[in-house]
Amino acid sequence: MRVVIAKCSVDYDGRLTAHLPLATRLLMVKADGSVLVHSDGGSYKPLNWMSPPCTMAEVAPEADEADEGVAAVWVVRHTKSDDRLRVRIHEVISDTAHDLGVDPGLVKDGVEAHLQALLAEHIHTLGDGYALIRREYMTAIGPVDILCRDQSGITVAVEIKRRGEIDGVEQLTRYLDLMNRDPLLAPVTGIFAAQQIKPQARTLAEDRGIRCVVLDYDALKGIDTTEHRLF
Amino acid sequence: MRVVIAKCSVDYDGRLTAHLPLATRLLMVKADGSVLVHSDGGSYKPLNWMSPPCTMAEVAPEADEADEGVAAVWVVRHTKSDDRLRVRIHEVISDTAHDLGVDPGLVKDGVEAHLQALLAEHIHTLGDGYALIRREYMTAIGPVDILCRDQSGITVAVEIKRRGEIDGVEQLTRYLDLMNRDPLLAPVTGIFAAQQIKPQARTLAEDRGIRCVVLDYDALKGIDTTEHRLF
DNA sequence: CTATGGATCTCGTAG
DNA sequence: CTACGAGGTCCATAG
Structure with a gap:
């Protein structure tokens, strides 16, 4: 799992169109390529995300993006639908990765x-x-x-x-x-x-x-x- | 926001009772005290979590927990209900904190x-x-x-x-x-x-x-x- | 495989 | 404040 703290803006286009203005957020990239964009509040639901199965590619910013201070762009595409997420990274504050292994999973009881x-x-x-x-x-x-x-x-x-x-x-x-x-x-x-x-x-x-x-x-x-x- | 990568087991007791066996996971502590436990896969939903408003306290392990190798325990309690989450941390792999500020929030369009x-x-x-x-x-x-x-x-x-x-x-x-x-x-x-x-x-x-x-x-x-x- | 109903649902809005 | 419906719902189970 890769965890990045970065100043970024995010655009989602799929079932709906949504935009996240420039701010510092946590970006989580899971082993299956899925991406979560979290703010420092709210519930467990990310501000924006891409569910698996999907692919994540880090590409160079377009010319106009570079002009606006974008250092890198993440393009996340869903494999089945044509949902896509574009994360424009202006500044990376932290970028770490850890191998978590496969999780044994939740055991529910008493429902x-x-x-x-x-x-x-x-x-x-x-x-x-x-x-x-x-x-x-x-x-x-x-x-x-x-x-x-x-x-x-x-x-x-x-x-x-x-x-x-x-x-x-x-x-x-x-x-x-x-x-x-x-x-x-x-x-x-x-x-x-x-x-x-x-x-x-x-x-x-x-x-x-x-x-x-x-x-x-x-x-x-x-x-x-x-x-x-x-x- | 505090992000911890740790070997831990987690128990939730509230609307239901649920247990997560010992494994390496990502723990996210948000500014409002809410806690998310993520594995390296699945959807955007954490394996376990506590929604705000809640309080998080780091306490010393009980004697039997210490015997089992627990180094620290997080006790998370919901402020209104008596939902509680107990995270038993066996080993901290990474522990970082960042000030993200308030998020400007999602702008939806085309719904x-x-x-x-x-x-x-x-x-x-x-x-x-x-x-x-x-x-x-x-x-x-x-x-x-x-x-x-x-x-x-x-x-x-x-x-x-x-x-x-x-x-x-x-x-x-x-x-x-x-x-x-x-x-x-x-x-x-x-x-x-x-x-x-x-x-x-x-x-x-x-x-x-x-x-x-x-x-x-x-x-x-x-x-x-x-x-x-x-x- | 698809269909169905529950969820620690979450999240918005109308009343 | 509560009630209600929709969700990028997710998720398990039954068929």
């Missing part, structure tokens, strides 16, 4: 989908006698995470979040309103299940008759591990 | 919205006698870019793209199907307008009776400039 799968598999976590009807139960306004029955046979809609906040309660409320208008389903009660439940969300949920359940992710995973060990 | 405004202003580009009804004409399935009438008074729905591809034709087709079911609007014809129209898109459009118009962005802008000069 909502995983929580949902674990809870569906161990639905008794919600209480004795609970029985799964199905995951991702479709309604007109979207899928309910889990639909199940409690010990008395009442239908229960479960909304799962890693972090239980107000918008999750609102979402579940909309599902419950809709489902309770369906005579084939009604009455339907709700459970708001999350690893953490914010006090405001808990208050709102309980005020609406929605039960709150705090999920212990490690415990759910532990049950899983134990069961797998039995085989 | 679909601008094309739409220009074409609406110069609707006669589509042919003599064309008259604008309105931009962003709302339908149940979304807004039609431009609705106008041709010289014979027939309603025309115009879909605008910078690059005309098949999905744009499909989009316009859906609008036309819907609008032609409305007796107050029908009959409605379609125009697919773009700076470039891919052969497949043109074939599909014309097969469906949709007229294709290639827009000359610079010419439309030129008309604009000329008119402004008149005042």
Whole structure:
């Protein structure tokens, strides 16, 4: 990976046309030829970039560019589309390169989908006698995470979040309103299940008759591990 | 901006839990405290990151971390949520900082919205006698870019793209199907307008009776400039 | 291979 | 401020 700190202007032409006026920025050239132009703020999104597969060539500036003080020009072209990036470098402040090797990559864990799968598999976590009807139960306004029955046979809609906040309660409320208008389903009660439940969300949920359940992710995973060990 | 090349492992805990095994990576610390962890490939998205507003603190490793060869630990915490990032640095290969100043920011040009405004202003580009009804004409399935009438008074729905591809034709087709079911609007014809129209898109459009118009962005802008000069 | 939906989405704009 | 839609979306998975 090559990292250059330089005073530069950048022009992109592809899906849209965009221009970055002259300023000092960080330019990152990755092993696959992709280029990122970062400023000293904002989010993780670069000001401008070229995604792989693409090729990067350092060329001499045109006459008019040289007149304006351009020392070097990077021409980056996408291999498939005709997107192109032109980086006009006026002054190089730093230019270094390092061999990083191939990255082993990110390991994700504990996403909502995983929580949902674990809870569906161990639905008794919600209480004795609970029985799964199905995951991702479709309604007109979207899928309910889990639909199940409690010990008395009442239908229960479960909304799962890693972090239980107000918008999750609102979402579940909309599902419950809709489902309770369906005579084939009604009455339907709700459970708001999350690893953490914010006090405001808990208050709102309980005020609406929605039960709150705090999920212990490690415990759910532990049950899983134990069961797998039995085989 | 601080740029560090280091052998490190990273753990994120927030909306999800994620882990990056030990490897050499680029760490970028921006002026607002935000941190980006980049590998030497992939897209512009970092492997892991913390968005502003957040704070970054360099602390001594725990005893068990020190035993595993951790030289320093970065603790990055989001100011509003309790998202946190822990970067365990085993070996620093490079550590530099540069003052980039405030970036003047990206200037976008030629986006679909601008094309739409220009074409609406110069609707006669589509042919003599064309008259604008309105931009962003709302339908149940979304807004039609431009609705106008041709010289014979027939309603025309115009879909605008910078690059005309098949999905744009499909989009316009859906609008036309819907609008032609409305007796107050029908009959409605379609125009697919773009700076470039891919052969497949043109074939599909014309097969469906949709007229294709290639827009000359610079010419439309030129008309604009000329008119402004008149005042 | 393409199609589809989620995202630690980000980013703008309208209300 | 929040809500909503678009993105040079990116990204994984399913088919």
